[in-house]
Amino acid sequence: MLACRVRGSSTTRPRDLPYGKHGPELVWHKRRWWCDESGCPRRSFTEQVPQIPARCRLTERLRQAAGRAVRDAGVTVVQAAREWKASWPVVMEAFGTAATAVTEAPLPDIEVLGIDETRRGRARWEKDPQTGKSSAAADRWHTGFVDAAGCGGLLGQTEGRAAGDVPAWLADTPLTWRQGVRFVAIDMSPSYRAAIRTGLPHATVVVDHFHVVQLANKMLSLVRRRLTRTHRGRRGRAKDPEWKARRKLLRNREERRS
Known part of the structure; x- marks a missing residue:
């Protein structure tokens, strides 16, 4: 002007x-x-x-500080608004601007991709006014993609946990990035394994350490209960040796006393 x-x-x-x-x-x-x-x-x-x-x-640096607090420090929008003395819509808009800088950034090169499901609230349903049938508008399960062996953190998240949701997210990534993924760590989910075979056929599928230990602990507890019932003819009690040692068998190595 x-x-x-x-x-x-x-x-x-x-x-x-x-x-x-x-x-x-x-x-x-x-x-x-x-x-x-x-x-x-x-x-x-x-x-x-x-x-x-x-x-x-408000100054722009105050807006940016409030948005980064929600994005990086893990505080809620309400907490950031109270701390920076701003309104909820202002902080939410600042968070959206700060989050866009991360979501639009190129994916870092990784070798081990981790995939797991996360429950997010409740499912939402919408009713068709013509047919009267209800259909899912928002799934309560999301699938997260992380850098399992590096410092890339959360790489992306998509709604749903079906076999077709993982290839749909992988299709939006660059081909060179997918070719650099050598291993994929998942839980013992057949749908995730089938999705990886489709989206990353060259990668080696492995089961992550947490779910292997969890399955072994469940099997150990099942065998202990079954043997107690077989030999004693009743449920286990606190005075039984096998039940006294159940905590030691499920304890981590670093928590055990020599």
């Missing part, structure tokens, strides 16, 4: 990042200008800087 005539002045007090006990108080006396462009519908405008755009009551 072209302007050379001052219309007036206004005073704003934008909030900035806290510093010290009370924090700084910004007072900006900015000028309001007439717009000399004939096609301008606004006719006038106030001064602005990149950190404080027009009609903003």
Whole structure:
């Protein structure tokens, strides 16, 4: 905009990042200008800087700090809004901007891909007004993809845990990235194994350590209960030797005493 005539002045007090006990108080006396462009519908405008755009009551670095707090520090939007003294919509918008920088970043090169399911709330159903039948609008199960042997963290997440959900996510990744995956760690799920055979046929499928130990502990408990019933003719009791040692058998190696 072209302007050379001052219309007036206004005073704003934008909030900035806290510093010290009370924090700084910004007072900006900015000028309001007439717009000399004939096609301008606004006719006038106030001064602005990149950190404080027009009609903003917060500095950009405060917005960015609130968004990064939700993205990186694991706090909720309500907690960040209370800490930075901002409204919930402002912090949520800042979090969306901060999260976009991560979701749109290219995937890091990995060799071991981890796939597992995560329960997220409840399933939502929608009823068709014409047929009267209900169909799932949101699945309560999500499938997460992580860097199982590096520091890449969470690589992506897709809704559902069916065999077709994993290849659909892999299809959106670059071919060179898929070719670099050598191993895929999953739980003992036939659907995940079938999906990996389709999406990553060259990768070696392995079962992750947690589910192997979990299955071994379940089998150990089953054998202990069955043998106790066979030899004693009753359920196990706390005074029985096999039940006294059940905690030691299920304890981690680092938790055992020499």
